[in-house]
Amino acid sequence: MVAALRKEEVERLEKEGAWWWLAEKKRSERLDYLRKAVWKKGALGGEYAPGVKVGLERPILFTESWKENDYDPIMLRKAKALANVLDNMTIFITDHAQLVGYVGEAPHTLLVLSEGASMINEEVYNEHGVIPEPEEESLKIIAEINDYWAGNTSVDKVARLLDPEDAVKFLSGAIGWGTPSSSYGYSGKNYEYWLTGQRGFEDIIAEIDQKLAEAEEKTIGTPGPDILPLYDKIQNWEAMKLILEASIRYARRYARLARIVAENFEADPKRREELLRVAETCERVPAKPQRNLQESFQYDHFVQVLSRIEAFEGAWPSRPDYYHGPWYDKDVNIDKRLTRKEALDLVGEFMIRCYEVGLFAPRWAREGLQGITGTWVWTLGGVDKEGNDACNDLTTAFLQAARLVRVSNPTFGFRWHPQVKEEVLRECFECIRQGLGYPSMRNDPVLVANSVHWHKHPIEEARTWVHQACMSPCPTTKHGTQPMRMASATANTAKIIEYALFNGFDPVLKMQMGVESGDARKFTSYEELYEAWKKQMRWLMDILVRTVNLGRAKDPEFFGRPFLSATYERSVESGLDAVSPEGERGNAWITWFTWVENIDSLAAIKKLVFDEKKYTMAQLVNALETNWEGKEEMRLDFVKNAPKWGNDDDYVDQIMAQAFKDVAEHSWEIKDPSGNPWPVLPENVSGNIHYSNMVGALPNGRRLGDALYDGGISPGPGLDKKGPTAVLKSCSKFNHVTDGRAFLLNQRLSPTQLQGEKGYELWRSYIKTWAELGLDHVQFNVVDDKTLRAAQKEPENYQELIVRVAGYSACFVDISRKTQDNIIQRTIQGLA
Amino acid sequence: MKMKCVSCNFEAPKAKFRYLYNARIDSSGSYRQCPKCMNWLFVDELKGEAVQVVKTGDALWGKSAGVEGLAGDAIASRG
Numbered sequence: 005m006v007a008a009l010r011k012e013e014v015e016r017l018e019k020e021g022a023w024w025w026l027a028e029k030k031r032s033e034r035l036d037y038l039r040k041a042v043w044k045k046g047a048l049g050g051e052y053a054p055g056v057k058v059g060l061e062r063p064i065l066f067t068e069s070w071k072e073n074d075y076d077p078i079m080l081r082k083a084k085a086l087a088n089v090l091d092n093m094t095i096f097i098t099d100h101a102q103l104v105g106y107v108g109e110a111p112h113t114l115l116v117l118s119e120g121a122s123m124i125n126e127e128v129y130n131e132h133g134v135i136p137e138p139e140e141e142s143l144k145i146i147a148e149i150n151d152y153w154a155g156n157t158s159v160d161k162v163a164r165l166l167d168p169e170d171a172v173k174f175l176s177g178a179i180g181w182g183t184p185s186s187s188y189g190y191s192g193k194n195y196e197y198w199l200t201g202q203r204g205f206e207d208i209i210a211e212i213d214q215k216l217a218e219a220e221e222k223t224i225g226t227p228g229p230d231i232l233p234l235y236d237k238i239q240n241w242e243a244m245k246l247i248l249e250a251s252i253r254y255a256r257r258y259a260r261l262a263r264i265v266a267e268n269f270e271a272d273p274k275r276r277e278e279l280l281r282v283a284e285t286c287e288r289v290p291a292k293p294q295r296n297l298q299e300s301f302q303y304d305h306f307v308q309v310l311s312r313i314e315a316f317e318g319a320w321p322s323r324p325d326y327y328h329g330p331w332y333d334k335d336v337n338i339d340k341r342l343t344r345k346e347a348l349d350l351v352g353e354f355m356i357r358c359y360e361v362g363l364f365a366p367r368w369a370r371e372g373l374q375g376i377t378g379t380w381v382w383t384l385g386g387v388d389k390e391g392n393d394a395c396n397d398l399t400t401a402f403l404q405a406a407r408l409v410r411v412s413n414p415t416f417g418f419r420w421h422p423q424v425k426e427e428v429l430r431e432c433f434e435c436i437r438q439g440l441g442y443p444s445m446r447n448d449p450v451l452v453a454n455s456v457h458w459h460k461h462p463i464e465e466a467r468t469w470v471h472q473a474c475m476s477p478c479p480t481t482k483h484g485t486q487p488m489r490m491a492s493a494t495a496n497t498a499k500i501i502e503y504a505l506f507n508g509f510d511p512v513l514k515m516q517m518g519v520e521s522g523d524a525r526k527f528t529s530y531e532e533l534y535e536a537w538k539k540q541m542r543w544l545m546d547i548l549v550r551t552v553n554l555g556r557a558k559d560p561e562f563f564g565r566p567f568l569s570a571t572y573e574r575s576v577e578s579g580l581d582a583v584s585p586e587g588e589r590g591n592a593w594i595t596w597f598t599w600v601e602n603i604d605s606l607a608a609i610k611k612l613v614f615d616e617k618k619y620t621m622a623q624l625v626n627a628l629e630t631n632w633e634g635k636e637e638m639r640l641d642f643v644k645n646a647p648k649w650g651n652d653d654d655y656v657d658q659i660m661a662q663a664f665k666d667v668a669e670h671s672w673e674i675k676d677p678s679g680n681p682w683p684v685l686p687e688n689v690s691g692n693i694h695y696s697n698m699v700g701a702l703p704n705g706r707r708l709g710d711a712l713y714d715g716g717i718s719p720g721p722g723l724d725k726k727g728p729t730a731v732l733k734s735c736s737k738f739n740h741v742t743d744g745r746a747f748l749l750n751q752r753l754s755p756t757q758l759q760g761e762k763g764y765e766l767w768r769s770y771i772k773t774w775a776e777l778g779l780d781h782v783q784f785n786v787v788d789d790k791t792l793r794a795a796q797k798e799p800e801n802y803q804e805l806i807v808r809v810a811g812y813s814a815c816f817v818d819i820s821r822k823t824q825d826n827i828i829q830r831t832i833q834g835l836a
Numbered sequence: 837m838k839m840k841c842v843s844c845n846f847e848a849p850k851a852k853f854r855y856l857y858n859a860r861i862d863s864s865g866s867y868r869q870c871p872k873c874m875n876w877l878f879v880d881e882l883k884g885e886a887v888q889v890v891k892t893g894d895a896l897w898g899k900s901a902g903v904e905g906l907a908g909d910a911i912a913s914r915g
Binding site: 631633636637639640643696706707709710711720722723822825829 | 858
């Protein structure tokens with residue numbers, strides 16, 4: 005009777021699309037508890053949720069040791085400081101949890117990194133609501149720590165080296181964002197080195213010991229230039245060894261805690277058994293290689309946490325089904341140690357432990373990534389090194405667990421390829437249909453070819469790729485893994501067309517920013533305008549890349565990554581900091597925010613000014629200068645009577661194709677510190693909202709203040725009028741391998757249309773067309789306007805409603821009203 | 837030409853009402869804020885008229901193009 009009622013209720017919830025409530029009914033009691041016990045760390049709009057506080061133990065313990073070890077070289081000094089944190093920071097185990105490890109001293113804390121950037125330290129001090137009680141005492145501690153680091157953080161040091169003009173322009177916040185240091189960046193993980201079951205930290209320590217012995221032998225041998233670098237390397241290896249040993253001790257503190265609770269306090273025999281298993285797991289990993297699924301997840305999670313205690317890692321490059329899959333298979337299918345349901349609990353908890361991680365982010369990052377703490381896109385599916393389908397039972401388990409835990413972070417990017425089995429594709433569809441906004445669909449053959457084209461990765465290595473952040477594929481191999489991608493290579497590209505129209509002058513900032521490219525009022529042809537646009541485009545790429553290259557080259561000296569280095573095969577082998585460009589093939593990319601405005605603006609000017617001669621350039625520039633005030637008819641003319649991207653219209657699509665060709669040409673001219681090119685990657689996160697008050701009126705019809713388009717190569721909201729296939733066809737008119745690194749496409753689909761078998765058939769057919777046209781990415785929102793409007797009106801009833809923003813998902817109520825409206829404005833495409 | 841706030845009757849040139857953002861780029865409807873009562877107003881930019889006070893969830897223009905017949909003007913769709 006109870007089961008029948010439950011079935012009836014489940015069916016009703018499915019019919020109503022009440023996915024959060026459905027998940028509650030379907031998941032286990034443990035998973036339900038863990039999901040609800042976790043603190044939400046993503047900022048609500050730009051503010052942290054009440055009760056979330058910065059953790060002070062990490063900055064106190066780190067700084068304390070740092071001061072004591074003044075004479076050590078940076079990597080060793082840093083390893084000692086981190087070891088002091090790992091040995092002394094408070095640890096905790098969440099009730100019912102089977103996986104442990106957190107970046108702060110309590111579940112509600114955010115990690116603070118004092119040695120990264122003074123400008124962010126000042127934000128910590130000034131941020132309302134996040135200072136732990138007693139506030140006065142905490143502020144005093146923070147002030148003392150900030151004073152100590154002022155001028156000595158890694159970003160402070162890089163900033164002093166920048167050309168002063170570059171520094172002012174870069175720090176204006178108008179043309180890009182981020183900090184040129186790995187203290188705030190995205191670090192790839194060399195999973196092929198440590199997560200394949202061949203190595204634990206003790207094995208890596210043994211490799212380091214061997215290196216140390218060889219180096220020490222040489223330094224007392226025949227003098228010569230080959231000996232000299234070894235003196236530095238010996239200290240680096242010692243630092244790596246020191247931090248690995250501290251990491252093992254850190255894990256064993258959890259083991260001890262679990263055992264103490266189990267043996268002295270836990271009354272429930274089942275939970276006692278679980279705690280003893282946690283203890284056994286933490287005694288095993290990361291010291292030794294994993295033997296089962298729980299150990300495999302725990303090993304991975306420890307490495308992720310330790311990396312984030314070392315640096316603010318804004319992304320979470322991962323491929324969990326590929327690397328943990330063999331242990332799932334062993335436990336569930338071979339040894340039958342776990343039932344599928346028990347395994348699903350572990351998978352769900354693994355996602356929740358990631359969701360829990362919170363790092364204090366500056367305001368621009370909180371506004372640009374509303375609702376989340378980082379772009380934690382896990383990679384599923386794809387092919388193995390030989391090109392065979394790599395999907396396994398764990399791929400399916402992750403897609404099922406996602407629907408049970410419904411977290412907005414991590415999300416998934418699914419590597420679609422022609423061999424993907426129908427049942428796996430259905431699981432992807434079900435996540436999308438149930439409104440998660442993920443997985444995003446990635447075209448594996450295109451992206452593998454892209455990695456080979458741009459960074460010359462051998463195809464076997466390119467096939468190991470994971471999302472390094474939202475979008476960019478990065479191998480997990482010795483020479484393929486990228487240790488440092490800094491968010492500061494992020495361009496607010498709407499400024500390109502703005503500067504082309506104002507001769508490099510920024511009408512919002514009121515200062516000369518770009519190069520002088522001519523007075524647009526006097527341009528007499530489209531070609532003249534386009535040449536000015538190209539000059540500004542090159543200038544923008546150059547200034548950002550100059551800054552980032554300097555930050556990257558100086559990072560081993562100014563910041564240092566002993567833990568990351570100890571998990572990189574090439575660093576353990578070479579004795580160099582992981583961030584050192586030596587031995588890396590590169591995976592650089594410039595994130596290309598607010599891009600399509602350029603194309604729609606160029607097309608509008610070409611048509612209305614130069615082809616039809618309806619307006620003069622002077623009239624247009626004057627209208628833009630006054631933010632279209634009193635020129636509403638003219639503005640609407642530029643919106644409605646000019647071709648718009650995304651409608652399979654060659655007039656504008658060819659402008660896009662040409663622009664990408666010119667950008668790609670310059671991508672090869674500018675080099676990263678390894679000598680590799682800098683392709684662009686159009687996407688937005690919620691930068692389209694962040695920059696909406698920094699970009700002035702444009703010829704596509706926007707005014708200062710309007711949300712910019714939602715990003716990547718997505719058409720302007722509501723401007724794609726010819727249906728989904730027309731959007732795909734427009735997007736297929738440039739080359740997704742050679743014209744850039746990846747290209748984000750947002751699409752909204754109707755939840756009603758996706759119901760049932762017919763809905764799946766429609767979607768599958770859409771994906772087939774998308775793949776055949778050679779697009780590399782597409783992601784979906786499947787929530788109707790009625791629900792979104794209702795959530796705006798009664799947010800308390802829609803706390804867990806998830807939407808795809810751009811490159812990431814977030815709870816709808818956690819993003820600002822303007823971002824919400826921007827999502828509602830997107831066209832709902834009807835599939836046919 | 838002056839615009840009148842539909843909430844507090846404050847009158848001033850339209851530009852004095854702080855422009856917030858558009859309802860949709862292809863519509864003449866926008867959000868502006870009354871400098872006196874601070875309410876958000878939905879404004880017809882073509883006519884220079886404040887149409888109504890905006891409350892969350894009440895926005896009549898909040899339909900997506902795919903639903904309402906593709907990019908219809910927000911003002912027109914009100915009727």
